[in-house]
Amino acid sequence: MATDLRLTPSSNLVHPDKDRFLNEENPFEAMMSRFDRAAQLLDLEPGLYKVLRHPEKQITVSVPVMMDNGELEVFTGYRVLYNTVRGPAKGGIRFDLQVTLEEVKALAAWMTWKCAVVNLPFGGAKGGVICDPSAMSVGELERLTRRYTAGIIHTLGPDSDVPAPDVNTNERVMAWVMDTYSMHHRHTVTAVVTGKPVEMGGSLGRREATGRGCMIVTKEALRHLGMKVAGTTVAVQGFGNVGSVAAQLLAREGCKIRAISDRTGAYYNTNGIDVDAAIEFVKQHRTLEGFKDGEQISNEELLTADVDVLLPAALENVITSKNAAKIQAKIVCEGANGPTTAGADSILDEKEIFVIPDILANAGGVTVSYFEWVQDRGGYFWSEETVNERLTDIMRRSFAEVLRSSMQHRVNMRTAAYMTSISRVAAVHKLRGIYA
Ligand code: GLU
Numbered sequence: 487m488a489t490d491l492r493l494t495p496s497s498n499l500v501h502p503d504k505d506r507f508l509n510e511e512n513p514f515e516a517m518m519s520r521f522d523r524a525a526q527l528l529d530l531e532p533g534l535y536k537v538l539r540h541p542e543k544q545i546t547v548s549v550p551v552m553m554d555n556g557e558l559e560v561f562t563g564y565r566v567l568y569n570t571v572r573g574p575a576k577g578g579i580r581f582d583l584q585v586t587l588e589e590v591k592a593l594a595a596w597m598t599w600k601c602a603v604v605n606l607p608f609g610g611a612k613g614g615v616i617c618d619p620s621a622m623s624v625g626e627l628e629r630l631t632r633r634y635t636a637g638i639i640h641t642l643g644p645d646s647d648v649p650a651p652d653v654n655t656n657e658r659v660m661a662w663v664m665d666t667y668s669m670h671h672r673h674t675v676t677a678v679v680t681g682k683p684v685e686m687g688g689s690l691g692r693r694e695a696t697g698r699g700c701m702i703v704t705k706e707a708l709r710h711l712g713m714k715v716a717g718t719t720v721a722v723q724g725f726g727n728v729g730s731v732a733a734q735l736l737a738r739e740g741c742k743i744r745a746i747s748d749r750t751g752a753y754y755n756t757n758g759i760d761v762d763a764a765i766e767f768v769k770q771h772r773t774l775e776g777f778k779d780g781e782q783i784s785n786e787e788l789l790t791a792d793v794d795v796l797l798p799a800a801l802e803n804v805i806t807s808k809n810a811a812k813i814q815a816k817i818v819c820e821g822a823n824g825p826t827t828a829g830a831d832s833i834l835d836e837k838e839i840f841v842i843p844d845i846l847a848n849a850g851g852v853t854v855s856y857f858e859w860v861q862d863r864g865g866y867f868w869s870e871e872t873v874n875e876r877l878t879d880i881m882r883r884s885f886a887e888v889l890r891s892s893m894q895h896r897v898n899m900r901t902a903a904y905m906t907s908i909s910r911v912a913a914v915h916k917l918r919g920i921y922a
Pocket of ligand 1: 576577649650651652680823853855
């Protein structure tokens, strides 16, 4: 006899660990609590719910590296494929001392929802190696990258798992990943990674794509709230690939960038920071330390500064239940992955702050990664103008879809983004059936 396994919203369709004290800092729990809320609102079938709360594959590798001093060091690396029902796994590799398996799992899940929210034919993955790249030579980094790649090579491939840059990795690291994979496969395979140098199959516009995407959705949010772009004041946390480009492009649109920061400190100028000068300064000095065009403030002061838009573009867990009440911005555009803890969500809601959630706000990067993969596979490359036009189309359309869903279901943009992406992933699972 067929049993109706559908659960009512008040049923046990929640994370089994929900009653345990929610650890604000645990990114997997942060992801899961948002996932649970969206799954409940979607009345997701219990079987599918169970499938979607487990990563498909988790790989841990030991990575021996010959250091410059002649001693062997062994690093730990991870690659998590969260879900691949919609296509090859996609997601970056980060090198950082803070990397944990829990974090990589959360980031891989976020990649799954991110690719689905902008409707790319990809699943989600993430990789990480526990290391301090700032304390390593170029040679050590190359050996680390190649040995890590060899360790996870069985999962990689243009049709199975396609890495990209993330925190502390860049084009050069992607070139080593691509070369190592290609050497093992005995022929050149450009489409195995994205975010490569343009000379070897990278896409024009890829480096700026995440920051450009943040600029596009910030403008959409301003328009939705009836605010003018010109003169809008902005604080940007993080001055890497995402923060610096978003700041520069928003400044070009007429916004006033009042505050910027990096790991060495934060700088505030009520009349607006000269972002081009700051980028030039970082090119020369590597960090913002000693930058003079603004008074030095604390990171906490940057987050709670008197601005219209706050753009966290650094690491996870910076907007928490402790500081959320003090945020003055009307819009938060999440350039980083997971900058807001689950505990802070309701506080931002109460303050009626319009949050453009990470899985939508920073999806510009993976969108141009998708363009790069398409170009590599077709062997035909697009102009930067075409890349930027297509990126703008996808970001605007995705913003509009999430906004529509948020109004229809009377939920915030984050929950609407999760609902949109989870329903897309679930739909493909239903069509394919679960091979159980
Ligand atoms: N690391 C970026 C992200 O978190 C890009 C991932 C990709 O392009 O695959 O979205």
